[in-house]
Amino acid sequence: MSSSVVNPAESPRSFWSTIAEAIRGSHQDFTQAPVGRAVILLSVPMVLEMLMESVFAVVDIFFVGHLGAEAVATVGVTESLMTVVYAVAIGLSIGAAATVARRIGEKDPDRAARAAVQSIGLGLIIAAVIGTVGALFGPELLAMMGASDEIVRTGGTFARVMIGGSGTVMLLFLINAVFRGAGDAAIAMRVLWFANIINIVLGPCLIFGVGPFPELGVAGAAIGTTIGRGCGVLYQLYHLARPGGRVRVRRQHLGLDPSVMRGILRISGTAMFQNFVATASWMGLMRILTGFGSAAVAGNTIGIRVILFALLPSFGVSNAAATLVGQNLGAGKPDRAEAAAWKAAWYNTAFLGGIGLVFVLFAPQIIAIFTSEPEVAAHGIHCLRIVAAGFFFGGYAGGYLAQLIPGPLLRKGFAVVLVLIAIDMFRR
Numbered sequence: 001m002s003s004s005v006v007n008p009a010e011s012p013r014s015f016w017s018t019i020a021e022a023i024r025g026s027h028q029d030f031t032q033a034p035v036g037r038a039v040i041l042l043s044v045p046m047v048l049e050m051l052m053e054s055v056f057a058v059v060d061i062f063f064v065g066h067l068g069a070e071a072v073a074t075v076g077v078t079e080s081l082m083t084v085v086y087a088v089a090i091g092l093s094i095g096a097a098a099t100v101a102r103r104i105g106e107k108d109p110d111r112a113a114r115a116a117v118q119s120i121g122l123g124l125i126i127a128a129v130i131g132t133v134g135a136l137f138g139p140e141l142l143a144m145m146g147a148s149d150e151i152v153r154t155g156g157t158f159a160r161v162m163i164g165g166s167g168t169v170m171l172l173f174l175i176n177a178v179f180r181g182a183g184d185a186a187i188a189m190r191v192l193w194f195a196n197i198i199n200i201v202l203g204p205c206l207i208f209g210v211g212p213f214p215e216l217g218v219a220g221a222a223i224g225t226t227i228g229r230g231c232g233v234l235y236q237l238y239h240l241a242r243p244g245g246r247v248r249v250r251r252q253h254l255g256l257d258p259s260v261m262r263g264i265l266r267i268s269g270t271a272m273f274q275n276f277v278a279t280a281s282w283m284g285l286m287r288i289l290t291g292f293g294s295a296a297v298a299g300n301t302i303g304i305r306v307i308l309f310a311l312l313p314s315f316g317v318s319n320a321a322a323t324l325v326g327q328n329l330g331a332g333k334p335d336r337a338e339a340a341a342w343k344a345a346w347y348n349t350a351f352l353g354g355i356g357l358v359f360v361l362f363a364p365q366i367i368a369i370f371t372s373e374p375e376v377a378a379h380g381i382h383c384l385r386i387v388a389a390g391f392f393f394g395g396y397a398g399g400y401l402a403q404l405i406p407g408p409l410l411r412k413g414f415a416v417v418l419v420l421i422a423i424d425m426f427r428r
Contacts (some may be wrong), residue, residue, distance in 0.1 A: 037242040038340065042320035043347070045189035048179065050315050052189075056196040058370075060307045063204050064221055065370050069294040070148075072376075074155030076301030077147050077220075078162050080286035081134075085166040090125055091272025092119060092170075093177035095264040097322055100181030103331020104246060109182075109269035113253045116178040116240065118260040123174045134163020145283070146219040146290035154218060161222035168229035175236040182246035185320065187239050194234025261313050299379025302370045305378075307387050310355040314348045321345070349392065356391025359384050 064071050096119035103112035133143065138160035142152045172195065176188040202224035209215025216223065240249045289297045321344030328337040359366065367380040 023245040042185050042324065043317045045185040046320050047317060049189035049192045052193045052196045056199050058305055058309050059200050060203055060221060061302055062370055063207055064218055067218055069298040069373060069376055070154050072298035072301050073294040074151050074158050074218050076297045077142055077145050077151060077286060077290065078155060078159045080143055080145060080283050082162060083282050085130055085169050087275035088272060089170045089173035090275050091268045092123055093173045094271040095268030097172055097177040097181035098266055098267050100178050100247060102330040104182050105328060109247060110180050111152060112182060112247050113249050114257060114407055115260055116247055116248055117253050118257055119174050119178060119264055121256050122261055122264065123170040124167065127170040131164050131166050134166060135160050138163060138362045146287050153190040157219040158222045161219065162224055165226035168226060168233055172229055175240065178247060184246050191232050191236050194235050195228045198231050199228035295375040295396055296379050299376045300383045302367060302380040302381030306384055314352050317344050317348050357389035358389040
């Protein structure tokens, strides 16, 4: 424990030098470094990575919000369908990160690279199925979710592009999980910053027809997002093949290995199932909300996007803990793995507790940034306050249980929150 204590006189300089090293990309052996320093070195780039994703989530809905409630509702209903993709991607990412981290902890980068290839292969197979269904039946899927004729007409192309391009989502999740598992968190950070900067620039250009770009409305948001994610995947592949990384994929690593795939699926299976439970809860809620009209769907979509602004950075801390747990278990150091888990859990609890309090107190002012329609705003305020009230507990559950021993507590809590929002809708 004493190895993680820093002399008070040197603390500020040491802290900021650690932050700078984390952003540049550290080559520290995370099975040897002090636990507190290791958590910071991994957490900082992961938090910045997720922070950029959070910024995109709110910027995207800010621009779409200028198109009206139907456009925002289109995004909300389509996102509820995309949660199936996220559930699979997150589940597989947990298996990929854990397997790669274990192999790096065992000082076996060759098997880590093979695990990375098998994870990508699994993701591509699943994404091909989901993407084909989405591209062919996007409008029908919106109608199945109870969307109005206006939303189906407005958002059919949006749904086709988003779900049809879900392979980019799958690969972004999986390859970044490989980087994080290997301890290359700074690369994962740069990937999402690169992809989302393209998203943020292209989004308004394609939505409103800025300069030489066509005015595509809400479909432009989907096209900009998919192009940005695709560019991010190309950047990931470049780094996977480039010499000098902790994991480098070479020609001999290519090809499918069913035994490695089965191992990744065994680790991912529970996490995928639990994510599917949360997914079913969210899709069920969205199906209920569509019955109350576009304003209800739009308000809750805005509320959830704001909530993601806080939650995604906290996932960065959780991902850092997952990497440290995997590498230290691989190195035969379970005590360090447990210490990392506790440290990350308490960091998350403090962060989300404070953010949750801000959201509860200032929900009207926050929602007003995204919409001026009173009915939409009322639904958004209720959504934001109800979910934010559970942030303090979610910080511990998400930081410790959900990522490391993927327990059901967070998913159960999320399902309860969704039920509360639904009850609120029925009372109106």
